[in-house]
Amino acid sequence: MGVVCSLGATANDLWQGLLAGRSGIGPLTRFDTCRFRSRYAAQIDDTLVTFPPGPFQFEIKRMSAFVRYALFAADRALEDSGLPLATEDDRRAEELPPDHPSSGAVFLGVAMGGLPSIEAGVLRQERKGPRKTSPFLIPSLIPNMAASTIALRHRIDGEQMTIAGACASGCQALGHAMRAIQSGARSWALAGGAEAVTTPITYSGFEAMNALSRCDDPSTTPRPFDRARDGMIVGEAAAVFVLEDRAHAEARGAVVHGELTGFATNSGCDDLTGISPRHAARCMSSALADAEVEPDATDCVFAQASGMVQGDAAEIEAVRYVSAGGRRKPVVTSIKGHTGYAFAANGPMNLASALMALRHQVVPPTSKLEEADPSFADVDIAREARVTEVRHCLINAFGFGGINASLVVSRA
Amino acid sequence: MIQDQDRDQELFDKLVKHIGEFMEADVSYLTPDAHLGTSIEGMSSLKMVELLLYLEDCFGLEFEESVVGGLERVQDLVDYIRDLQNAGQQLA
Numbered sequence: 473m474g475v476v477c478s479l480g481a482t483a484n485d486l487w488q489g490l491l492a493g494r495s496g497i498g499p500l501t502r503f504d505t506c507r508f509r510s511r512y513a514a515q516i517d518d519t520l521v522t523f524p525p526g527p528f529q530f531e532i533k534r535m536s537a538f539v540r541y542a543l544f545a546a547d548r549a550l551e552d553s554g555l556p557l558a559t560e561d562d563r564r565a566e567e568l569p570p571d572h573p574s575s576g577a578v579f580l581g582v583a584m585g586g587l588p589s590i591e592a593g594v595l596r597q598e599r600k601g602p603r604k605t606s607p608f609l610i611p612s613l614i615p616n617m618a619a620s621t622i623a624l625r626h627r628i629d630g631e632q633m634t635i636a637g638a639c640a641s642g643c644q645a646l647g648h649a650m651r652a653i654q655s656g657a658r659s660w661a662l663a664g665g666a667e668a669v670t671t672p673i674t675y676s677g678f679e680a681m682n683a684l685s686r687c688d689d690p691s692t693t694p695r696p697f698d699r700a701r702d703g704m705i706v707g708e709a710a711a712v713f714v715l716e717d718r719a720h721a722e723a724r725g726a727v728v729h730g731e732l733t734g735f736a737t738n739s740g741c742d743d744l745t746g747i748s749p750r751h752a753a754r755c756m757s758s759a760l761a762d763a764e765v766e767p768d769a770t771d772c773v774f775a776q777a778s779g780m781v782q783g784d785a786a787e788i789e790a791v792r793y794v795s796a797g798g799r800r801k802p803v804v805t806s807i808k809g810h811t812g813y814a815f816a817a818n819g820p821m822n823l824a825s826a827l828m829a830l831r832h833q834v835v836p837p838t839s840k841l842e843e844a845d846p847s848f849a850d851v852d853i854a855r856e857a858r859v860t861e862v863r864h865c866l867i868n869a870f871g872f873g874g875i876n877a878s879l880v881v882s883r884a
Numbered sequence: 885m886i887q888d889q890d891r892d893q894e895l896f897d898k899l900v901k902h903i904g905e906f907m908e909a910d911v912s913y914l915t916p917d918a919h920l921g922t923s924i925e926g927m928s929s930l931k932m933v934e935l936l937l938y939l940e941d942c943f944g945l946e947f948e949e950s951v952v953g954g955l956e957r958v959q960d961l962v963d964y965i966r967d968l969q970n971a972g973q974q975l976a
């Protein structure tokens with residue numbers, strides 16, 4: 473797996489940050505925030521995001537940040553997987569023969585893509601005139617370019633798919649990659665999500681929706697599940713995984729971090745931008761059924777929980793519904809207090825955290841939770857890192873437009 | 885005449901330096917007769933468009949699209965930039 477976020481540039485950085493209760497949220501530095509009420513973000517340290525020489529080096533520098541972060545995370549995932557990477561000689565080789573079996577594929581979830589590039593491009597056009605627009609503007613911002621640069625840099629010649637399912641995109645991409653492998657169409661795929669939209673129009677757009685936290689202390693916001701939660705904090709992140717057919721992985725002696733055992737995605741909401749508890753619950757139940765995991769065998773829910781008043785409450789209601797009647801209830805946790813809200817990368821970031829939880833048998837804490845919402849009193853929310861048996865984790869991601877997606881990841 | 889030759893050489897050197905900056909590569913192999921579209925390693929049609937925008941900023945000039953599209957050699961670009969600079973000086 474490969475991760476880059478405000479806590480660092482490795483899955484271990486993420487995990488250590490989660491366990492230590494480290495907050496990746498701080499003053500926003502990518503633009504002047506004086507006109508905005510929300511002045512914080514969970515930003516990636518760009519000095520960590522570097523690339524070895526390779527194809528499209530020139531173009532990659534001109535890509536919107538989500539492309540670079542996705543490629544960086546994919547590079548780390550491939551390194552971690554031990555899959556043989558295309559060499560420079562391979563890249564220079566003649567085209568593969570038509571009967572050459574396609575190897576891997578790329579499935580990437582992206583919600584808002586190159587929004588910073590769009591905004592900068594519009595401003596440049598209006599200030600300097602249309603002819604000063606860079607010819608790389610459009611390639612830099614189209615959502616597929618994350619999957620495209622990954623596929624082209626690594627000469628992955630199966631399909632490259634980009635899922636635009638708002639904040640459920642990354643979760644859906646992982647699920648569709650899983651399906652492609654289960655069907656036998658692919659033996660392996662890179663899958664995950666990326667988002668980097670720390671740009672003024674993101675802030676004005678979400679402020680208009682009253683979605684951003686107005687808290688003036690970055691060490692206490694966002695506060696998932698807290699009674700004083702008041703909105704989300706924009707986060708930048710990419711998390712990409714090598715998904716592989718078990719027999720294929722075992723045959724080459726790969727280290728297996730966990731097994732994706734269930735996936736479901738469905739549609740439905742009562743409000744265009746809200747989470748519908750009944751639809752979310754149905755999605756979670758379907759994912760568990762797909763995994764053949766009973767609700768009371770679910771050890772941990774890695775929630776979407778962004779720190780928004782209604783969204784957190786709707787998700788808790790859905791969890792309550794799914795786990796009703798079970799002999800034991802899952803512990804629920806949210807990483808948003810550490811990493812901010814990373815839109816399409818939410819589900820993949822949750823998956824990275826869940827894989828580390830499976831490895832270490834520890835549920836990470838919900839950071840910044842001081843006083844839980846009294847209406848969540850019947851739900852077991854992880855306040856501190858908890859050493860416990862972790863066999864199956866449920867991962868949630870929900871997106872505007874009534875898009876729900878859940879994954880189940882189990883101990884390998 | 886010698887002054888003009890010195891100025892042309894200076895302009896050529898400056899142009900090669902800026903092309904190298906833009907391409908992030910050593911392009912000291914370029915000669916006045918080198919073809920703009922095919923002699924610069926790693927060049928593409930999009931990069932050429934952006935290179936010209938970059939050179940406009942470097943030299944503080946605005947190129948005529950209809951003219952630069954027809955320039956083939958590095959020397960053609962040197963001549964064009966020199967002419968624009970001269971025209972600018974006359975206007976000033």
